[in-house]
Structure formats: C-alpha cells, structure tokens
Amino acid sequence: MITRVTESTQxxxxxxxxxxxxxxxxxxxxxxxxxxxxxxxxxxxVAAGDSMRLRKEIAAQTQYGRNIxxxxxxxxxxxxxxTTALDLLHRVRDLAVQGSSGTNSSLSREALADExxxxxxxxxxxxxxxxxxxxxxxxxxxxxxxxxxxLTFTGTPGATVERxxxxxxxxxxxxxxxxAFGSGAxxxxxxxxxxxxxxxxxxxxxxxxxxxxxxxxxxxxVLSAVGSRQARLDRQADANLADLTDLEGRRSEVExxxxxxxxxxxxxxxxxxxxxxxxxxxxxxxSLLDYLR
Amino acid sequence: xxxxxxxxTALAGLNAARLGLEVTGQNMTxxxxxxxxxxxxxxxxxxxxxxxxxxxxxxxxxQGVKVDQIERLGDTFLEAxxxxxxxxAGFTSTRAEAMLAVEDILGGTGEGxxxxxxxxxxxxxxxxxxxxxxxxxxxxxxxxAQVLSDQIAGAYHHMEDQWTASRDRLTAQVDQLNTAASAVxxxxxxxRVGLAAGANVNHLLDExxxxxxxIAELAGGNVSHNEDGTIDVLVAGNPLxxxxxxxxxxxxxxxxxSQLPGQVAGVQWANRPGVSANLNGGKIAGSVSILAPxxxxxxxxxxxxxxxxxxxxxxxxxxxxxATGATTDGTxxxxxxxxxxxxxxxxxxxxxxxxxxxxxxxAPGQGAYDRSIADAIAQLAEASGGADEIWTxxxxxxxxxxxxxxxxxxxxxxxxxxATGAQLALTSVSMDEETLNLMTYQRAYQGAARVMTAVDxxxxxxxxxxxxxxx
Numbered sequence: 001m002i003t004r005v006t007e008s009t010q011x012x013x014x015x016x017x018x019x020x021x022x023x024x025x026x027x028x029x030x031x032x033x034x035x036x037x038x039x040x041x042x043x044x045x046v047a048a049g050d051s052m053r054l055r056k057e058i059a060a061q062t063q064y065g066r067n068i069x070x071x072x073x074x075x076x077x078x079x080x081x082x083t084t085a086l087d088l089l090h091r092v093r094d095l096a097v098q099g100s101s102g103t104n105s106s107l108s109r110e111a112l113a114d115e116x117x118x119x120x121x122x123x124x125x126x127x128x129x130x131x132x133x134x135x136x137x138x139x140x141x142x143x144x145x146x147x148x149x150x151l152t153f154t155g156t157p158g159a160t161v162e163r164x165x166x167x168x169x170x171x172x173x174x175x176x177x178x179x180a181f182g183s184g185a186x187x188x189x190x191x192x193x194x195x196x197x198x199x200x201x202x203x204x205x206x207x208x209x210x211x212x213x214x215x216x217x218x219x220x221x222v223l224s225a226v227g228s229r230q231a232r233l234d235r236q237a238d239a240n241l242a243d244l245t246d247l248e249g250r251r252s253e254v255e256x257x258x259x260x261x262x263x264x265x266x267x268x269x270x271x272x273x274x275x276x277x278x279x280x281x282x283x284x285x286x287s288l289l290d291y292l293r
Numbered sequence: 294x295x296x297x298x299x300x301x302t303a304l305a306g307l308n309a310a311r312l313g314l315e316v317t318g319q320n321m322t323x324x325x326x327x328x329x330x331x332x333x334x335x336x337x338x339x340x341x342x343x344x345x346x347x348x349x350x351x352x353x354x355x356q357g358v359k360v361d362q363i364e365r366l367g368d369t370f371l372e373a374x375x376x377x378x379x380x381x382a383g384f385t386s387t388r389a390e391a392m393l394a395v396e397d398i399l400g401g402t403g404e405g406x407x408x409x410x411x412x413x414x415x416x417x418x419x420x421x422x423x424x425x426x427x428x429x430x431x432x433x434x435x436x437x438a439q440v441l442s443d444q445i446a447g448a449y450h451h452m453e454d455q456w457t458a459s460r461d462r463l464t465a466q467v468d469q470l471n472t473a474a475s476a477v478x479x480x481x482x483x484x485r486v487g488l489a490a491g492a493n494v495n496h497l498l499d500e501x502x503x504x505x506x507x508i509a510e511l512a513g514g515n516v517s518h519n520e521d522g523t524i525d526v527l528v529a530g531n532p533l534x535x536x537x538x539x540x541x542x543x544x545x546x547x548x549x550x551s552q553l554p555g556q557v558a559g560v561q562w563a564n565r566p567g568v569s570a571n572l573n574g575g576k577i578a579g580s581v582s583i584l585a586p587x588x589x590x591x592x593x594x595x596x597x598x599x600x601x602x603x604x605x606x607x608x609x610x611x612x613x614x615x616a617t618g619a620t621t622d623g624t625x626x627x628x629x630x631x632x633x634x635x636x637x638x639x640x641x642x643x644x645x646x647x648x649x650x651x652x653x654x655x656a657p658g659q660g661a662y663d664r665s666i667a668d669a670i671a672q673l674a675e676a677s678g679g680a681d682e683i684w685t686x687x688x689x690x691x692x693x694x695x696x697x698x699x700x701x702x703x704x705x706x707x708x709x710x711x712a713t714g715a716q717l718a719l720t721s722v723s724m725d726e727e728t729l730n731l732m733t734y735q736r737a738y739q740g741a742a743r744v745m746t747a748v749d750x751x752x753x754x755x756x757x758x759x760x761x762x763x764x
Contacts, residue, residue: 140660
C-alpha cells in the first residue's frame with residue numbers, strides 16, 4: 001500500500017527531525033563550553049576508564065615530584081653540613097700539626113686548646129643540623145639533636161628516612177651520623193676533647209693527627225655517598241618531569257575536546273537546524289484550502 | 294413504478310450526501326485530536342424492486358443510495374505493532390532513565406568524584422610520611438579521611454533515596470495500569486451494548502484503542518478481539534481485562550533498599566497473592582528490574598553494594614597496616630577506621646584518630662619519626678583488590694551498562710516512531726482529502742436537490758396542467 005501522507009505524519013516527521021538536529025546542537029554546545037569530550041562516563045566508557053587510570057598515575061607522579069623536592073632539600077643540607085665539618089676538621093688538623101711542633105709555649109698551647117674546643121663545639125652544632133625540625137644525621141629520632149651533650153647518638157641503627165620516588169624505588173635522604181662522626185668515646189668530638197686536654201697538659205699530640213685524618217676520611221666517605229644520592233635524585237627529577245608531561249598530554253587527548261573541530265561541527269549543525277526549521281515552516285503552510293474559492 | 298419513486302430516490306441521495314458532509318466535518322474538526330481514527334461513509338446502491346406480477350411489465354430503475362455504515366479506518370495489525378513497540382520502548386526507557394540517575398550519583402571521573410577523593414586521601418598519607426612530626430599533614434590526613442567517609446555515606450544515601458523514588462514510581466505506574474484496565478472494561482460494556490443496538494461507537498473504539506496502547510506501554514500484553522466487539526487484554530498470559538471485568542495488579546515486597554535481598558519488590562495479581570505477575574515488558578517490568586537486588590543485576594542495589602565494598606576494603610586494608618605501626622609515643626595496635634556492624638558499611642565508616650598523636654606512622658623500633666607505615670598505607674593506592682581498583686572497575690562497568698541501556702532505549706524509540714508513523718499514515722486525517730470529499734458531497738447534494746426539483750416540476754405539470762389544453 002502506498003503510504004498516505006497527512007498533516008499528522010508530516011508534523012510528526014518534522015518534529016522528529018527538528019528534535020534530532022536540536023539535540024545534536026545541544027551536545028556540541030555542551031562540548032564546546034565545557035571543553036570535555038564526554039560529560040558522563042557512559043558516553044564513552046573506554047575513555048572514562050583510561051581517564052581514571054591516567055589521573056591516578058598523574059597523582060602518583062606529582063606526589064613523587066614533591067618527594068623528590070623534599071629529599072633534595074634534606075640531602076643539600078646534609079651536604080653543606082658535611083662540607084662545613086670537613087673544613088672544621090682541616091683546621092683542627094692544622095692546629096694539631098702546629099701543636100705537635102716543639103716550639104710552643106704554654107700560653108700558645110693554651111690558645112690552641114681553646115681554639116680546638118671552640119671548633120669542637122661548632123662541629124657538634126653542625127652534627128646536630130636540623131631540617132624542618134628533624135635531625136639530618138639521625139632522621140627517625142625525635143630527640144631534637146643527633147648527638148646529645150654526653151655524645152650519645154640518638155638515632156636508631158639501621159633506621160633510615162626514605163623518600164619514595166617511584167612505584168618501587170625509594171631514596172634514603174638522611175645520613176647516618178654514627179658513620180660520619182662516630183659515637184660516644186669513639187666519636188670525633190671525644191677525640192677533639194682529648195686533643196684539647198693533651199694540648200693543655202703539654203703532652204705529645206702527634207698521634208692525634210692520624211686519628212683526625214681517620215675521622216676526616218669517614219666524613220669524606222659519607223659526603224661522597226650523599227653526593228651520589230643527590231645525583232640519583234636529580235636524574236629521578238628529570239624522569240619524573242618527563243613522565244608528568246607525557247601523562248598530562250595523554251590525559252588531555254582522552255578527556256579534552258579539540259576546540260577547532262567542535263567549533264566547525266557546531267557551525268555545520270546550526271546550519272542543519274536552521275534548514276530543518278525553514279523547510280518545516282514552508283511545507284506545512286500550503287494546503288488545498290488555500291486554492292479553493 | 295410509484296409516481297413518487299423519483300422523489301424517494303432524490304431524498305435518499307440528499308440524506309446520503311448530508312451524512313457524508315457530516316462525517317467529513319467530523320474528520321476535519323478532529324484533524325489534530327490524538328488517537329482519532331478517520332471515518333468514512335460506506336454507501337451502496339439500492340436495487341430496483343423485484344418483479345411481483347407479470348402484468349406490469351415496465352422496467353424499473355434503482356431506488357437510490359443507502360448508507361451501510363460509518364466505517365472507522367483503523368487496522369488491528371498496525372495497532373498491534375504499535376503496542377508491541379511501545380512495550381519495549383517503555384521497558385528500555387525506564388531502565389535507561391534510572392541508570393542515568395545512578396550514574397549521576399556516582400559522579401564522573403574528574404575533580405570531586407570519589408576516585409579523586411581517594412587519591413587525595415592517599416596523597417595526604419604520602420605527605421604525612423614525608424613529615425610525620427608536623428601537625429598540619431596529620432590534620433590533613435584526618436580531614437581527608439573524614440571527607441572520604443562522608444562522600445561514601447552521602448552517595449549511599451542518594452542510592453537509598455533513588456531506590457525509594459523508583460519504588461514510588463512503580464506504585465504510580467501500577468495505579469495507572471489498574472485505572473486504564475477498569476476504563477477498558479467499562480468501554481467494552483458500552484461498545485457491546487452500542488453495537489448490538491446498531492449505534493455509531495467509533496469514538497468509544499478510539500478511546501479504547503488509546504487505553505490499550507497505554508496498557509501495552511505499561512505492562513505489555515496481547516489484545517484479542519471478540520465477536521461482540523469487546524476486547525480481552527492478556528498480560529503475561531493472565532487476563533487483565535476480560536469482557537467487562539478488569540483484574541488488578543498490586544505492588545508488594547521491600548519498601549526500602551535495606552530490606553534487600555531478603556524481600557524483593559515485585560508486582561502480583563490482587564486476586565492471586567503470593568504469585569509474581571512475571572511481566573516481561575513495559576514500564577512496570579522495567580521498574581521492577583531497576584529495584585532488583587544486586588544478585589539479580591539491579592543497578593541501584595549493585596552500586597550500593599559497591600559502595601559498601603569500597604568502605605569495607607578501605608577499612609580492612611588501612612587498619613591491617615595501621616595496627617602494625619607505632620605512634621610517636623610508641624603505642625601499637627591502633628585502628629584508623631571503625632566500621633559500625635549495625636548499619637551498612639558505607640554508612641558505618643568512621644575515622645578514629647582525632648589528632649596526629651593517634652596516627653601510627655612509624656614501624657616499631659625504627660625511631661619515633663620513622664615513616665615506613667605511613668608510606669605503606671600511601672602505597673595502598675596501587676594495591677590490587679584495593680579500594681581504588683574496586684571503585685574504578687565499578688564505575689567502568691556502570692558506564693558500559695548505562696551506555697548499552699541508552700542505545701537500547703534509542704533503538705526501541707526509533708522502532709516505536711516507525712510503527713506509530715505507519716499507523717498514523719492510515720488513520721490520520723488529511724485535510725486535502727477531506728476537502729475533496731467536502732466538494733464531492735456538496736456537488737452530490739446539489740445534484741440530488743436538482744433531481745428533486747426536476748421531479749417536482751414534472752409532477753406539477755402532471756397534476757396542475759393535465760387536461761387544460763390550450764389554457
């Protein structure tokens with residue numbers, strides 16, 4: 001049977017087409033104004049899954065970036081403290097050499113001893129360097145100082161402060177104060193105390209020079225370990241930045257809309273909508289009644 | 294042949310033309326009435342009277358036109374096609390609407406969604422592991438935990454409300470169905486009486502067809518036409534309307550999502566309680582499937598269960614690690630989250646520590662500012678089977694299910710549009726056609742009137758002028 005065309009069928013069909021053009025127009029407008037490719041996950045489930053995964057990775061990498069910055073600050077302060085300590089020990093060794101020559105009067109020995117004691121106090125302060133309230137050389141301790149006044153090391157052996165820089169990798173950011181300075185009677189401070197005492201008493205101080213040299217090589221060893229960890233953090237920071245840029249690019253690809261494309265589609269769709277409206281209005285106006293007397 | 298036979302013939306023509314004009318007028322005025330089926334006058338010719346005696350041998354002409362019936366130009370097959378399309382459209386559109394609402398409650402994937410709050414929570418633990426001695430990061434961890442548990446509880450409450458709203462809608466739909474069924478039964482009685490008396494019942498038939506289409510949209514079903522003009526409506530094999538009697542459906546079962554899965558919300562026949570009506574199409578069946586428990590795939594219950602799982606997993610995984618850690622003053626064995634056993638996990642999740650002193654960040658014996666426990670908790674973000682993974686998987690599944698439901702609804706809508714279009718093509722009024730009919734009947738009336746005038750003049754000549762030759 002040939003399909004009959006009546007006002008009702010024409011109206012229904014016109015309405016359907018206008019509605020379809022309008023809803024497509026609304027969708028493009030929503031995309032253009034929100035810059036999002038999909039407003040709800042059901043519009044593109046695969047992209048929604050990718051978006052969640054990428055956002056999680058971005059959050060993790062941003063956290064690693066923060067950890068790297070924090071770790072860098074720790075290691076930098078450890079680095080400068082150890083460098084200062086090395087300089088102090090150099091000076092002490094020079095004083096020891098000076099004191100070991102036999103041409104010193106008791107007054108000059110007294111002066112040397114005073115200076116050694118001052119340097120020893122400065123060295124203790126350096127060993128108790130803090131970063132944001134934490135002891136750099138005894139990271140997990142809450143005692144406020146790495147070495148107490150009676151030269152006990154407050155840190156826990158084997159306990160380290162680590163910063164997570166990757167899903168499976170961490171970097172130690174504190175330094176073992178015990179390895180650098182010794183502890184108790186074996187510490188460098190005790191050695192300096194003994195040197196000062198010997199200087200005052202006029203005893204032979206030549207043997208102290210080797211002891212101080214040993215302590216200096218300890219400090220140097222720890223300093224180079226800190227340096228290598230800093231280098232590792234720098235490399236990790238570069239990798240982290242590259243990862244973040246890449247992830248952000250992928251996230252934008254998945255979630256964000258290509259604005260130029262949307263604007264062009266929007267123009268085309270507006271035209272389609274206007275065409276539907278004008279065709280409808282011109283075709284529904286004429287009927288047989290217009291032509292009868 | 295009777296002298297006045299011509300007049301009778303003309304009168305029959307006038308009557309038929311006038312009836313045709315009236316029916317055309319009826320069609321034209323109802324051009325935009327929803328559900329109106331156009332009507333047409335069926336006429337047939339009246340034949341010449343039979344020869345009764347051999348004496349009067351003259352041929353006789355026919356005796357005019359008679360109207361057989363005012364035909365309603367509907368088609369039961371097209372109506373049946375529209376009904377079945379409406380059934381699937383009702384089912385799929387109800388499901389798609391409800392699933393879109395659930396997806397809105399779950400939030401998307403960007404800022405403000407549950408997955409971004411979870412990420413914020415794990416980041417807070419990572420920051421705390423960098424600075425376990427500071428008050429601010431500990432405060433942030435507690436605050437983020439609070440925000441997280443509030444968001445989970447809020448989403449669960451929305452699910453509860455959505456379930457209750459869907460159940461209310463189901464009750465309203467069943468009421469609509471019952472009203473439509475009893476209206477059809479009443480119309481059946483009127484149609485039967487009208488047809489037996491020979492009256493024109495076309496408007497009753499239109500109304501009844503509309504109601505049958507509404508019933509199909511709500512509950513599906515088959516319509517069978519009886520000899521006396523009544524229809525029987527069978528829904529899922531059981532009679533909803535049978536002649537002039539209508540049966541009722543009622544909503545039974547759970548009134549709150551917390552009563553699932555022990556009690557299930559469903560629809561039963563009022564005259565056969567305890568047996569489910571087993572509707573398989575239409576809006577009512579769609580609503581029942583929305584309210585189904587999680588084990589039967591009901592979307593609201595599934596999302597509520599996922600929220601519970603997220604809360605339970607969060608509490609158990611965080612507490613397992615937290616209990617092995619020590620606070621700054623050395624206490625171990627503390628929990629971070631508490632779950633209230635008397636309410637659903639999503640609502641019963643609460644944060645125990647109120648200050649940094651009650652958060653265990655250190656491994657015991659590694660110094661008070663060790664942070665390995667805090668770091669281990671922060672790593673739960675990546676854990677397989679952890680809260681993040683459960684949530685991500687659920688959001689993806691809901692996205693796929695919703696997208697499927699939407700495309701099914703669009704397809705069914707398109708099919709309904711096509712079926713309705715086919716029906717409208719037959720039943721709707723075309724003004725051009727009716728205008729032509731108008732002109733035709735007008736001319737027919739004028740023609741019959743002319744015939745009557747001609748016969749009248751003829752009779753006048755016969756009666757008044759016979760025998761008056763030359764006068």
